[in-house]
Amino acid sequence: xxxxxxxxxxxxxxxxxxxxxxxxxxxxxxxxxxxxxxxxxxxxxxxxxxxxxxxxxxxxxxxxxxxxxxxxxxxxxxxxxxxxxxxxxxxxxxxxxxxxxxxxxxxxxxxxxxxxxxxxxxxxxxxxxxxxxxxxxxxxxxxxxxxxxxxxxxxxxxxxxxxxxxxxxxxxxxxxxxxxxxxxxxxxxxxxxxxxxxxxxxxxxxxxxxxxxxxxxxxxxxxxxxxxxxxxxxxxxxxxxxxxxxxxxxxxxxxxxxxxxxxxxxxxxxxxx
Numbered sequence: 001x002x003x004x005x006x007x008x009x010x011x012x013x014x015x016x017x018x019x020x021x022x023x024x025x026x027x028x029x030x031x032x033x034x035x036x037x038x039x040x041x042x043x044x045x046x047x048x049x050x051x052x053x054x055x056x057x058x059x060x061x062x063x064x065x066x067x068x069x070x071x072x073x074x075x076x077x078x079x080x081x082x083x084x085x086x087x088x089x090x091x092x093x094x095x096x097x098x099x100x101x102x103x104x105x106x107x108x109x110x111x112x113x114x115x116x117x118x119x120x121x122x123x124x125x126x127x128x129x130x131x132x133x134x135x136x137x138x139x140x141x142x143x144x145x146x147x148x149x150x151x152x153x154x155x156x157x158x159x160x161x162x163x164x165x166x167x168x169x170x171x172x173x174x175x176x177x178x179x180x181x182x183x184x185x186x187x188x189x190x191x192x193x194x195x196x197x198x199x200x201x202x203x204x205x206x207x208x209x210x211x212x213x214x215x216x217x218x219x220x221x222x223x224x225x226x227x228x229x230x231x232x233x234x235x236x237x238x239x240x241x242x243x244x245x246x247x248x249x250x251x252x253x254x255x256x257x258x259x260x261x262x263x264x265x266x267x268x269x270x271x272x273x
Contacts, residue, residue: 030242031055038239055243065247067219068226075140075222076204082145083200084193091155092181096167113149128214139214144204151196158192159185198259202252223248
């Protein structure tokens with residue numbers, strides 16, 4: 001590799017890191033400042049006390065961040081488990097069974113991914129309201145479980161790499177389709193399940209629009225809407241809002257750093273099967 005090409009590569013990487021880390025560093029410093037420091041110093045000025053955690057305490061206690069984490073965990077658990085069950089079952093049916101209009105069903109799945117979600121919100125809201133799910137956690141759970149076409153495609157790609165001879169051998173031993181799905185398909189889909197758990201988990205954790213629209217009750221606030229509500233009681237205390245941003249960011253950052261290899265391996269394995 002030539003000197004110019006190598007220099008350009010590293011310069012690009014350094015620039016990308018700066019663009020990514022600079023806003024985060026500004027927020028971190030803001031979260032450690034007092035209200036007076038925040039308004040009397042610049043965004044790149046260091047806080048007077050790097051161990052000032054009063055803003056984080058305020059965010060947790062008065063901002064109801066603990067309740068937001070609890071609601072988020074509840075929704076996250078049921079949404080991820082439901083997505084895995086629905087996605088793997090749908091992928092199993094699509095890949096292993098032959099039925100009329102199969103190609104049409106697959107095409108409709110693809111079409112659904114191209115339709116902007118905002119265009120169907122009126123009908124979706126009416127359905128959720130008529131089912132009695134509005135202003136409950138189950139509204140977000142039902143919507144998260146039923147709108148993940150990407151997970152189905154990930155499972156389908158992995159299933160295509162699992163030999164159908166395994167199904168046939170199990171059938172000869174007297175196993176039905178449910179037994180084959182439970183004892184053969186699910187265990188072999190563990191890499192895909194790990195990928196979907198990570199991607200879906202981060203998406204649900206960061207989701208704002210669905211909880212904000214379908215769960216307006218203050219006791220139903222998730223981590224994203226709890227952060228948004230800081231603008232009310234803490235409208236002028238931006239240092240507290242910055243602390244809330246860091247609190248929300250830390251779990252996602254730690255999860256990604258710990259599990260990033262599973263994300264990359266899951267996508268590459270699914271693409272080559």
